[in-house]
Amino acid sequence: MKTEKEKMLAGELYDALDPQLSKERTRTRLLLKALNDSREDQDEERARILEKLLPQAGEGLWIQPPFYCDYGSNIVTGEKVFFNFNCVVLDVMQISIGSRTLFGPNVQIYTATHPMNYKERASGLEFAKPIVIGEDVWVGGSAVICPGITIGDRSVIGAGSVVTKDIPADVFAAGNPCRVIRPVSPDTKHEV
Structure with a gap:
């Protein structure tokens, strides 16, 4: 029989109030x-x-604090990833983030x-879908990335966008719902 954590990580309905999961979230909240x-000025302490x-x-x-997440252990990042002030990451399932993503x-x-x-919702059970964000992606302020989304390498998501569908590589996408606006060329310089 699967534990609630195993169900959670498998994308199945699970009980978030399970004692093991509650203990892990408490540990995360304290960190x-x-x-x-x-x-x-406390760089070593933060590290x-x-x-x-x-x-x-x-x-x-x-x-850049403040920062919030559910578990932390389900966030996998490449090198030189940057989160600006007040980001919220509900990492019930794995979130993969490529290098140099902002x-x-x-x-x-x-x-x-x-x-x-x-009826299922009233049972108190929930589930999750993984998220994949490629390398060299820039996600503008106040954007929301919904469950199960993949964002391709080098794409830019406009500020305030709500990403409800996958976004391919090398595009600028924005809006609610977020949609591709135009391609982004690797030769483009200093363009906003």
């Missing part, structure tokens, strides 16, 4: 409190906290979701 309360909070992070991860302030990344059927 987040320490990170978010740390001072700008120590981030190693515990995000054990699958690549070199050069930079998180997140503006207030970006929200959600793997967690609830059943559409009200």
Whole structure:
């Protein structure tokens, strides 16, 4: 028989109030409190906290507090990933983020979701879908990335966008719902 954590990581309906999961989230909240309360001049302390909070992070991860997540252990990053102020990452399932990807302030990344059927939803069970964000992606401030989304390498997501469908590589996409606006050329310089 599967544990609730095994169900969660498999994308099946699971009980988020399970004691093991609650204990893991409490551990994460305590690490987040320490990170978010740390001072700008405490680089070594922040690095120590981030190693515990995000054990699958690549070199050069930079998180500008405050930062919030569910578990931290389900966030996998490449090198030199940057999260600006006030990002929220609901990492109930794995979130893979490629190297040199940048997140503006207030970006929200959600793997967690609830059943559409009200009877299933009323049971208190929930589930999740993984998210994949490629390398060299820029996600503008206050964008929301919904469960199950893939964003291709080198794409740019406009500020305030709500990403409800996959976005291919090498495009600028924006809006609610987010849609491809135009291709982005590797030769483009200093364009906004």
